[in-house]
Amino acid sequence: MLRVGVIGATGYTGEEIIKILARHKDVKITVLQAVVESEAPISKIFPQLAGKIDLVCKKPDVKKAKDSADLFFLALPHTVSMSVAPEFLKEGKKVIDLSADYRLDVNEYEKWYGVKHKDALNIKKAVYGLPELFRDKIKKAKLVANPGCYPTGASLGALPLVKAGLIDLSTIIVDAKSGATGAGRKAHISLSFSEVNENVKAYKINEHQHKPEIAMVIGGVAKEAVNIVFVPHLIPVNRGILSTVYMDLDRDVGALKINQIYEDFYRKEPFVRVMEEGELPALRDVQHTNFCNIGIKVTGKKVIAVSCIDNLLKGAAGQAVQNMNIMCGFTEGEGL
Amino acid sequence: MLRVGVIGATGYTGEEIIKILARHKDVKITVLQAVVESEAPISKIFPQLAGKIDLVCKKPDVKKAKDSADLFFLALPHTVSMSVAPEFLKEGKKVIDLSADYRLDVNEYEKWYGVKHKDALNIKKAVYGLPELFRDKIKKAKLVANPGCYPTGASLGALPLVKAGLIDLSTIIVDAKSGATGAGRKAHISLSFSEVNENVKAYKINEHQHKPEIAMVIGGVAKEAVNIVFVPHLIPVNRGILSTVYMDLDRDVGALKINQIYEDFYRKEPFVRVMEEGELPALRDVQHTNFCNIGIKVTGKKVIAVSCIDNLLKGAAGQAVQNMNIMCGFTEGEGL
Amino acid sequence: MLRVGVIGATGYTGEEIIKILARHKDVKITVLQAVVESEAPISKIFPQLAGKIDLVCKKPDVKKAKDSADLFFLALPHTVSMSVAPEFLKEGKKVIDLSADYRLDVNEYEKWYGVKHKDALNIKKAVYGLPELFRDKIKKAKLVANPGCYPTGASLGALPLVKAGLIDLSTIIVDAKSGATGAGRKAHISLSFSEVNENVKAYKINEHQHKPEIAMVIGGVAKEAVNIVFVPHLIPVNRGILSTVYMDLDRDVGALKINQIYEDFYRKEPFVRVMEEGELPALRDVQHTNFCNIGIKVTGKKVIAVSCIDNLLKGAAGQAVQNMNIMCGFTEGEGL
């Protein structure tokens, strides 16, 4: 039984990690910590968990935490993780960080997040936790930077064709539609029900901090710097991201061939489902699962790949547990 | 042209008042004030209003306001209105207060709102702005206490039978379902989209501050103190309250007769629509209107009256303008 | 490995049964049947299931079905089950029927469902599948009549006080708020998104076919005929029922004592969670789970019990599997 801690247990992502771990047969949650006014059983904060786990969620205390668990999920805000992760790493603990702190290189991070990075040492050792690209490195990783929700959906939608070298890399547009839990569990008028319901809006066009992360993943596979256009939208659903990815082919390829490329690329992947040619995914097909469903439409030289994920699962907690399973030699889908 | 001011212009209620007044042919909005970080055209705050009104929303300043308008809508939080209203009243201005500050008597107010009342003088002169009961008094009023949203829906559902003396007054239960704008425009995790969507909950059972107001209205008509059970629920819609009102008849009366009593009671009312016997209202039938729709079901001695209003209109801004129209001798439905 | 069949696999309830059984370690789904235009893998109908189960959903054929499985879930419409169930029962198969066909006695059934009952023999042998009341009988049952969604939520909210003999049985009101999946997976304008969204309505007041079922369960415990008032409402959520149950105490009992009665009644129940005194449940606390959460408020002689269930799980598929687990000696919560 691996002893596992969740630091930052009171956000939506924390809740989902706990739900998954509570039914995971190879691990035991031994530590829950978060910035709370008073310490209380986690089931007081998330009544969903009552009867499943009754651990008390404690205030943050790295020292107490590190003796009690072997692997830690950091479900912390950006800029906080990089102060906490080194404390666990130097004790030989494994860390899966769900913030953005270890995803980019230092320059990009400082440019997009507007703060100085405090842990240049570990950022170089961190493995980007997209199993479909980096499973072998994740197996050996001590520190996994769990991908952002938008980058997971967008990258999985684009990668097969990028890898196949069939795309004019200057033409990639990601038009993403995200549910409200993507913004986290917080009080803000713009996130209130009365503002989000019966509404849709684009925001942070090409200025969203997930843009460089998508470009990094795609550029890594393309083996050259890639510029993308990224337009996120907030839609009135709780969970999920549908990404419509537009790409121009640089030569003539048929629709069936394109679909075959996706199927081949993901054939062995346990959590990516490629739709049959002519079919398109819907968000509800993946909600409450760790799957990414992808449908592809080819029209002339334009490829439109539509990918759907549950932002809290494949886009966060589910992928984090998938990474833990890979790091620890468990069945990759255990708990998921 | 009556010059009108809106104090507290940046809440949902303020927005609706402005929308109605902007199309009202007998008035001109001359003052908008609210607690804002910086003064800006109201259409910056509510883009819906762009092209319709371009007045600047100023910071609160009673002195400046009172020279510029003849009638004021106070869309202010409870406990704030009672400091502002007297300033306008002593200058001979008319005031329609949408807070709770002038609805109850001083004792009830202090008990339910937990603060000392500061304007005992005017509270006695205030007229409770339910036109269906108090139209004649409203005509002559200087200060109208605009009813709460729950009390409007619940009272209109119960009053005909209470007035007819057919009800066992100890049996009244109001089970109300309200949309999220009822809580106002504010940042709170419990009001965030991710918490309210795909959810429903009861709250403040029999402890909601609108309970004494409902009891006051019904008790006033019954001419005796009335105890009610009031259970509000938050449902995932933006606008509207559906109130299911349970009452026991104290004698045998047929369903058709009961329906007739409602029809007679509201025959001349421009904004109450009684459904035909056997029909029930739905929230969408009244959204974006100032109507209250009522359907009645009789089963044995139990009467179930279902009333629907748009909480921002008949439950707030619409009724406030209806009251202004009555106070000023305009057509009662002008602008509505 | 128990071989299990699902007859009527293409409704929302069928989908949920399949999802649960697919992760159940003691059973194997061997038969799926439904009225479909053409036979296809179930994952074509419910893309959620892709990669989890790839069984073909066949057209209805009792003969073929009965050789392939030992226990059958009938997720069929009312009036259809009673023609199908006897075929399986006479072969010694176990049947869990999710329709209403075996819940009431013949007279009540014919009165409320408007058709002649065709299987008077088995209706007498059927056990009503509410484990909290009838676990011992369910253990030995060949035919379980799985409770309706409204009756499950309403009964669990009322039973502890009814059993304790503290209630004036003439005062029970159930004001229930249900999500749209409760109406099943079908095409009807009144169920279309544009009609249900941003709306709420009461329907079939005291004329809903679940009323006699609630009265039967409560009356069975009270050991006398009970009349209730039942007012269902349709609210814009997908899953779940919140039932607000009003009951008058027939003597003075304190709130803490009342809460204690609920806690005692459900102490050993794996799927009922009684909230602490002063706390109320929300629908989201039970969605996607088999739990029923109950909170109780006492005010004077009035008790208001608020119960929440997921209508597709504790209100249908989850409870059906719970019943299977009890009938077959599996761990009661396996798969749930």
Next chain:
Amino acid sequence: MLRVGVIGATGYTGEEIIKILARHKDVKITVLQAVVESEAPISKIFPQLAGKIDLVCKKPDVKKAKDSADLFFLALPHTVSMSVAPEFLKEGKKVIDLSADYRLDVNEYEKWYGVKHKDALNIKKAVYGLPELFRDKIKKAKLVANPGCYPTGASLGALPLVKAGLIDLSTIIVDAKSGATGAGRKAHISLSFSEVNENVKAYKINEHQHKPEIAMVIGGVAKEAVNIVFVPHLIPVNRGILSTVYMDLDRDVGALKINQIYEDFYRKEPFVRVMEEGELPALRDVQHTNFCNIGIKVTGKKVIAVSCIDNLLKGAAGQAVQNMNIMCGFTEGEGL
């Protein structure tokens, strides 16, 4: 007082036309017709209208209709209008057709709608009712083809730059997000609440019948054939379309200059609001209005124009009344 008829009065579009006309000071509704099971007051079908209009909705009968009104709105399905319109036109009546029957040329129509066109005569005389392009022609028109909802939003978003000749016309992508009323008022499982809520999906990629209409409008201004990529999505809101329009500039132009082009293009338009540079529109800013709000973001050579309309108003009924106002010399915004 112009006498007006609405043929096809029982869809969402019909309802909105009636609501607008009921408050329009220059017209009187004299005829309502639709395919109904039995003739009934329109307020029975749309309870919103009770107390505002009590006209009976009759079964379709062109002969009876044409004597009673001077102008007709045809809110009929595609392929039906072209049989009805000629009957009114030959009597000298004015017709505003909200179907697609008179929008395209015969070839395109037959290709995309899959039926033979029956009224080649009038299709040539019809004026496409986009006031921002064709106001002068609309003034003199006898038959106006009211634009589709997607084409209205998409075209208004793209036209200023197309007109300015700054766009590489081969790069236009329209990624549109529409509410469910866009599909009309009908019973279909894919439109049921349980399927649309908490969901989003792309559909008919580049195969939607509004694609050639968008291409026609843009191509008409560009004065050359234009190919576009059109990807519609269904999102869980009732009303509105947000269109994200991607276009490549063919030379270097600054963001401020681009915004200026939009402002100049729409300066005199009563129902188009261009946001300030750096601001983006939200659906809620235009719901229940006839406005189209447009925000523009320039990033490198890519322009992203985001336009929002209420699909039932600027996308259908509102624009139809705007066209009537232009045709009849009324104030263009009367009733709107």
